[in-house]
Amino acid sequence: MxxxxxxxxxxxxxxxxxxxxxxxxxxxxxxxxxxxxxxxxxxxxxxxxxxxxxxxxxxxxxxxxxxxxxxxxxxxxxxxxxxxxxxxxxxxxxxxxxxANRRKKMAIFVSKEDHCLLELLWLWKSGALHADIEVVISNHPDMKETVESFGIPYRHIPVVKDRKAEAEEAQLAAVPDNVDLLVLARYMQILSPRFLQVYPMQIINIHHSFLPAFVGAKPYEQAYQRGVKLIGATAHYVTEELDAGPIIEQDVQRVTHQEDVETLKQLGRQVERTVLARAVGWHLEDRVLVYGNKTIVFP
Amino acid sequence: MxxxxxxxxxxxxxxxxxxxxxxxxxxxxxxxxxxxxxxxxxxxxxxxxxxxxxxxxxxxxxxxxxxxxxxxxxxxxxxxxxxxxxxxxxxxxxxxxxxANRRKKMAIFVSKEDHCLLELLWLWKSGALHADIEVVISNHPDMKETVESFGIPYRHIPVVKDRKAEAEEAQLAAVPDNVDLLVLARYMQILSPRFLQVYPMQIINIHHSFLPAFVGAKPYEQAYQRGVKLIGATAHYVTEELDAGPIIEQDVQRVTHQEDVETLKQLGRQVERTVLARAVGWHLEDRVLVYGNKTIVFP
Amino acid sequence: MxxxxxxxxxxxxxxxxxxxxxxxxxxxxxxxxxxxxxxxxxxxxxxxxxxxxxxxxxxxxxxxxxxxxxxxxxxxxxxxxxxxxxxxxxxxxxxxxxxANRRKKMAIFVSKEDHCLLELLWLWKSGALHADIEVVISNHPDMKETVESFGIPYRHIPVVKDRKAEAEEAQLAAVPDNVDLLVLARYMQILSPRFLQVYPMQIINIHHSFLPAFVGAKPYEQAYQRGVKLIGATAHYVTEELDAGPIIEQDVQRVTHQEDVETLKQLGRQVERTVLARAVGWHLEDRVLVYGNKTIVFP
Amino acid sequence: MxxxxxxxxxxxxxxxxxxxxxxxxxxxxxxxxxxxxxxxxxxxxxxxxxxxxxxxxxxxxxxxxxxxxxxxxxxxxxxxxxxxxxxxxxxxxxxxxxxANRRKKMAIFVSKEDHCLLELLWLWKSGALHADIEVVISNHPDMKETVESFGIPYRHIPVVKDRKAEAEEAQLAAVPDNVDLLVLARYMQILSPRFLQVYPMQIINIHHSFLPAFVGAKPYEQAYQRGVKLIGATAHYVTEELDAGPIIEQDVQRVTHQEDVETLKQLGRQVERTVLARAVGWHLEDRVLVYGNKTIVFP
The missing domain is CATH 3.30.70.260 (ACT domain)
Known part of the structure; x- marks a missing residue:
């Protein structure tokens, strides 16, 4: 920091x-x-x-x-x-x-949960992310003030059911040309194949579980029900098949019977922000190559 | 040791x-x-x-x-x-x-892979497992010499397709009365509900994956295909629903793109034996309570 | 967050x-x-x-x-x-x-490095630290704007060689009465015995090494010279004997020959902020008891 | 295995x-x-x-x-x-x-504690160590039967105070020519400079602490007294300066206030055997280069 x-x-x-x-x-x-x-x-x-x-x-x-x-x-x-x-x-x-000296350009998408966004902002401010954050785009207005206090533009683009295509148009327009990386920092909307095709292997998502366990929604609730002893997070490139793109990084955190769902989520946030930050850093330093549905990471 | x-x-x-x-x-x-x-x-x-x-x-x-x-x-x-x-x-x-002073009695089931069996035998010989190993039962003859060199009886009971019930009869007969724990140390046969009812929450299995990811057979092949960055193992009580009994312990090992399936298996064996040994030790010291499909572990 | x-x-x-x-x-x-x-x-x-x-x-x-x-x-x-x-x-x-409902009062001391301070501020803002941060005190003016943006008073009290006693007077005056905890979040000045007596077992320091290895100054340089394969951090209560008070928490991070001193420091900051945050959280929830020169932690 | x-x-x-x-x-x-x-x-x-x-x-x-x-x-x-x-x-x-196909030759030195020796024997038997174990040498007779059951010669060479030189002569004679590696698997005698010169950067020792913390004897007692929250082990090449040779590998295990010295030792044995096995494996696969007092490991 x-x-x-x-x-x-x-x-x-x-x-x-x-x-x-x-x-x-x-x-x-x-x-x-x-x-x-x-x-x-x-x-x-x-x-x-x-x-x-x-x-x-x-x-x-x-x-x-x-x-x-x-x-x-x-x-x-x-x-x-x-x-x-x-x-x-x-x-x-x-x-x-x-x-190596050319700073990459990135955009961040976020919904309401801010821990991943903040981790990236802090790393960026500290000089540890060698990139320019061009814009933060959200379907909610909540983070506007925080993001702008870092001197970064914030675009609130609501996503309304049945009018997603419209929202994606606005998002594509809001992302500057020649951006190198889009980070979904707990962005809770599914992007359309059309959107994804614009940024092949350039969109990194953080999935709040240890994929392929607990794909889809509410993974901490699923993990709690199953009584697992470790929770994890997965950073991966986004492809058309939901939660199935090439994995860049994963990590876990030990838990016990004592943790309720809320505490699992709180512990999970620590793993999520760490895993996402590592994946983003590697991408920015050109350390990730994709082959089929796998990554080769030279860390 | x-x-x-x-x-x-x-x-x-x-x-x-x-x-x-x-x-x-x-x-x-x-x-x-x-x-x-x-x-x-x-x-x-x-x-x-x-x-x-x-x-x-x-x-x-x-x-x-x-x-x-x-x-x-x-x-x-x-x-x-x-x-x-x-x-x-x-x-x-x-x-x-x-x-605390009463030594529990346990039996171990094994197929061909010996790393989990050997870990238990070594811990036992070193005094770290407070139990008597009454018998090792296998559907293969391979481990006979090794097991007997520890002074422990070895029973080779072949399991023939379509005559599993017969084999289970022989197994039940071979397990001494009042045994406290059955450990499936990489025993690759599925036990029938009838067998399981004799030992409710007294059978510990080691599953060679981070459940619930990669349930069923060939988890390392599955993990390799999916390109995961961590492999894991899960020790759980055996219930009628395959791979879904209460989880006692889990752990993981970091891997990279460099590992082929064979190396994943080799690394996996280290995690498997560690996770199983921990679960068995806790069970023997009465540190595991079961509630619904979860465990409460007081380590 | x-x-x-x-x-x-x-x-x-x-x-x-x-x-x-x-x-x-x-x-x-x-x-x-x-x-x-x-x-x-x-x-x-x-x-x-x-x-x-x-x-x-x-x-x-x-x-x-x-x-x-x-x-x-x-x-x-x-x-x-x-x-x-x-x-x-x-x-x-x-x-x-x-x-449990009574919020404890804490003060934070910092010098120039901000990663530990920021971690505490973020945890606090996110509601994860059940305490009021009454004041941040620093021997440097650098963090003033950041701290005040969180709505927390910032006191710049320079520490001049040969006039330390004077500075400590000002510091003691700046810390509100009945504060429960002082956190040295990378505060690089040694506190006098007289100061320490005012807050027995109420001052937590983060030492940027895996104590008792590399006590004193420049631990990352020491670690680099020694070629260690793990670096660590230690949170401990401050006592008169430098770097020797009761340890609350420690953790490590794997490193290789590739890391130069700067990278060691960067990796170390991640461990430091995590370890300090854990120790502070436990203290605030009354989970740490001291016995002689050791802690009993009920996490 | x-x-x-x-x-x-x-x-x-x-x-x-x-x-x-x-x-x-x-x-x-x-x-x-x-x-x-x-x-x-x-x-x-x-x-x-x-x-x-x-x-x-x-x-x-x-x-x-x-x-x-x-x-x-x-x-x-x-x-x-x-x-x-x-x-x-x-x-x-x-x-x-x-x-790669040429199997290296190694000798193992051991005193009374057998966990590191056994780990190496088991890995060797399982084919994971690509080497021939030519001889196990001990200053005690205790492990003779175990070692010979693996088909490996055992040489009991007592080390008597004031007649160490004599013992070292016998040891040097007992080690076959052109051996590539000597492993001190909890061998509790200090080797003379003269002995060390015969095998420069070819002797690996396991130190039962996280060096450079707790150098010398009784590290678990020292760790217990200091109230550390992690214990560790270090594998290093042996040089004339005690416990200060190039570090090959280190790892740690979390502990709490509950562990007494005996339990620390028991947990420590797990870390020791793992760390030593990793270092030996890397050496045998020519993955360790030495530069000054550091190692470069290409794992």
Whole structure:
């Protein structure tokens, strides 16, 4: 929560000024790492961190995240991309090159419960989230004052039954172009397939249970009835199938027979905000790759 | 795992010689604790530990576990029970009085996977399980040598499809009378309602998943497919509804995209054996009370 | 973080209106529980929760925390205390009777790092801390605006080397009378014995390490140098011996070789704020008893 | 604990038949990864996993662990090493090439407490430790029968005060040549510098505390006196400075005021055996690199 001073912030920017991240996925075969690292060497880059994973060394898919420093990144960004294209093509890569220094843009959706929203706002204010929060959108007016006190615009867009499409239109209009991430911070409305298609694997939801246990509504009530000894939360990308998108992070909290539903919810909020914050942080640092319905996380 | 020396064992028996546990459940109302503690005071007992829980102070059910020392417990055990009867009746109590020093009798059922069985055998040999293991019963011959090397009888009772009833007859005959606990230590056959009725809330099973996620067979395969970030295990009492009996204990282990199904299973075995051992230990020390489909655990 | 609505707040007060907590410590001997519970029964009380602990059933000290409901607590509070006095005397008890509904008063001391302060403010605003924060005192002006935005007075009292006594005078004057708890939420000045004597076992500090490892200053630097694989935090009561007062709570966070000192600190802040919040919550609910240099916590 | 069947064992060997691990450390500079991966590509190798770490991209030291498959590894092992030599020299690398299929040799030292020894024996029997246990050496005769029942030689070498050098001679003679790892599984004698020099960073000890808290003897007694809320264990390489060698792994277990010293020890044994087993497994799979007094673990 430590607020970054101007000096610290400049130091951070300075430190990451020439740092880039390359994300790659392609059919696995011999020579990929050699080709990529040889390319980076030719560019004068110094590899700082590198993670890779293959689903199967013979017939599988290969995933790589590589962080490197290269002098004058900003000026050379486009030319590096251009030069890499032939390498990428020869291995049929899906890939991207990201400047670590470029702040991503995010929007937050929230309903009435504020613990996840507040956690994100605090982390953001403390400098731990490397992103700009462009707007907070809610189907309720409740959080307006709080959000605006952080200097962030708040848009109250009511969602009326049978007129959801209208609300989604307004929401899509309220989200700035080229936003990198939408976070559903306890947003209790289901988004339509049409909405989801605009942001594929760019919407993170926090589900207040340890998925796939207790899918759907009222998971704490379900957990209480079942007498479980741990409650949990799950951060996942949102897909058309409800509560079934790729899981990014999960965690649990021990409970006993003593906890009533209200206390379960209170304990659950702690897990929810922690799990969501971790998932959002990883996404913003390009640490999450999606493969089928699973994630590969290089934390 | 520390093997108790003869001296340590005698010390344990001496220390617990006069220790008793009283377990009570009854409709909650004012005066219960006063009545019980007054009774114990009159008996010259010294309360060592006491735990209680009420589902609701007004209209709920009250649960209590109380440990106390009383001089010459063995001789006075029956007379204490006799004297408590009127107290119990006036509060409509279900109750029991247990001598801490009396070793419970248990039987273990196992199929082919041995990690849970071995954990129990080791804990038992080390003196950490206050029980006698009367017999290990298996539908496979594999563990015979290992079990007998601990000085424990091994009964191989094959379970043939369409002749399960016959096998259960043999199993029931092989379990000594007045056994306090049956542990299904990765026993992969479903027990019939008839069998279960003989041992109500006396059969503990380890389910190799974080129930109610991944009920039924092949939970690690299911977990792998779903891409979860934690795997878990659940120890529960066995009831007629498969995988749905009262949960005693659960725990989890963090996993990543790197783990294949085999590694998930290997990690899972660690959680399974730990969770089962905890549940068995609590049962043997009379720390688990059942209410509806939930447990109250006073650990 | 959930902000209590007026309705929820009234419901809470209503639910706890007649709830009291009795805290007892005395030499252990037979009959204590019977005497206390008989007394409560005579008062028409219904025991809701009861925890006890004895250092040794023969010669030890006995500790008890008992929660009960009694009709018209507010009017009868003094008379119940009066009636209990002879019981207490006959067992040489130290004891207190607390109305659960009475909000405790607390003051917070902070220096420059704000994560612990903010966690307490958020919990407080959400209704999870049952206390009034009377004042925040700091040797720096930095947090003034934030604290005042919560409607809480902020006192900036600089601490100048060689004139500490003067500062402490001002601090003592700034803390309202009958405050129940002082929280050092990353307050980086050492308090004098004279100051500490005013608030015995009423000052909680968060130490940014897993005590007794890395006592004193710069624990994250120490931890980094030593290459530990877990970092932790400790909440403890402040006594004259630096970093050696009774420990209330500790927790840890896994780290690897990858974390530099800055990242250790960032991860550490999460543990610190969680551990401190737990300790403060337990203190406010009268769940912590002190015995010698240890705490007994009935969570 | 699952005993590997002959079939499973062959499958494991087959799967790892052509798998190698390369461990590298050298001054960091641009081009290392490119050089290594280009070399492997030329050898026809397919990289399966790769981890790297640099203490500082500019002036630091670079560490790498790379797993790859290459056809006919066994025949080509020496020629691959030979071909890599010039690459290694041009970057001033310390390096090694390990066949994953080659089982390492280990010896275990133990005194009287058997929980750590048993954990290793069970893991070994279950096939989870990819090593041959050549001998168990003890200063006590107690574990002879148990160890020999696993088919492992047991050497009882008493350690008499003032004649330690003699005992160490016998120990060194009892340990087979070219052993890769010595595990002190609760071996309670201090080894001389002379002994340690024979096995630099090849001796793993389990310390029964959360180092650097409670160094030296009787840590559970120390922890009890200090009233800590977590107890822990530390696995570390043994160096001349007692309890101060590079830490490989640590973990903790929550405790409360209720636990007496004996129970702390019992809980501690669970943490000790888990932590030691993890450290030993990582060492055997070449996942631990040492740098100064710290470890880099690629788990």
């Amino acid at each position: 430590h607020l970054l001073s101007e000096r610290e912030w400049l130091a951070y920017r300075q430190k990451n000024k020439d740092r880039a991240r390359m994300l790659i996925s392609c059919p696995d075969r011999a020579g990929i790492v050699a080709a990529v690292s040889h390319f980076l060497f030719e560019q004068g880059a110094n590899i700082v961190q590198s993670d890779q994973y293959t689903t199967d060394p013979e017939t599988g898919r290969f995933f790589m995240r590589i962080e490197f420093d290269v002098v004058n990144l900003a000026e050379r960004y486009e030319s590096i991309k251009e030069s890499f294209r032939p390498v990428a093509e020869s291995y049929a890569m899906e890939w991207s090159l990201v400047e | 520390h093997l108790l020396s003869e001296r340590e064992w005698l010390a344990y028996r001496q220390k617990n010689k006069d220790r008793a546990r009283m377990l009570i459940s009854c409709p909650d109302r004012a005066g219960i604790v006063a009545a019980v503690s007054h009774f114990l005071f009159e008996q010259g007992a010294n309360i060592v530990q006491s735990d209680q829980y009420t589902t609701d102070p007004e209209t709920g059910r009250f649960f209590m576990r109380i440990e106390f020392d009383v001089v010459n417990l063995a001789e006075r055990y029956e007379s204490i029970k006799e004297s408590f009867r009127p107290v119990a009746e006036s509060y409509a109590m279900e109750w029991s009085l247990v001598e | 959930h902000l209590l609505s007026e309705r929820e707040w009234l419901a809470y007060r209503q639910k706890n209106k007649d709830r009291a907590r009795m805290l007892i410590s005395c030499p252990d001997r037979a009959g204590i529980v019977a005497a206390v519970s008989h007394f409560l029964f005579e008062q028409g009380a219904n025991i809701v929760q009861s925890d006890q602990y004895t250092t040794d059933p023969e010669t030890g000290r006995f500790f008890m925390r008992i929660e009960f409901d009694v009709v018209n607590l507010a009017e009868r509070y003094e008379s119940i205390k009066e009636s209990f006095r002879p019981v207490a005397e006959s067992y040489a008890m130290e004891w207190s009777l607390v109305e | 699952h005993l590997l069947s002959e079939r499973e064992w062959l499958a494991y060997r087959q799967k790892n038949k052509d798998r190698a691990r390369m461990l590298i450390s050298c001054p960091d500079r641009a081009g290392i990864v490119a050089a290594v991966s280009h070399f492997l590509f030329e050898q026809g190798a397919n990289i399966v996993q790769s981890d790297q770490y640099t203490t500082d991209p500019e002036t630091g030291r670079f560490f790498m662990r790379i797993e790859f498959d290459v056809v006919n590894l066994a025949e080509r092992y020496e020629s691959i090493k030979e071909s890599f030599r010039p690459v290694a020299e041009s970057y001033a690398m310390e390096w090694s090439l390990v066949e």
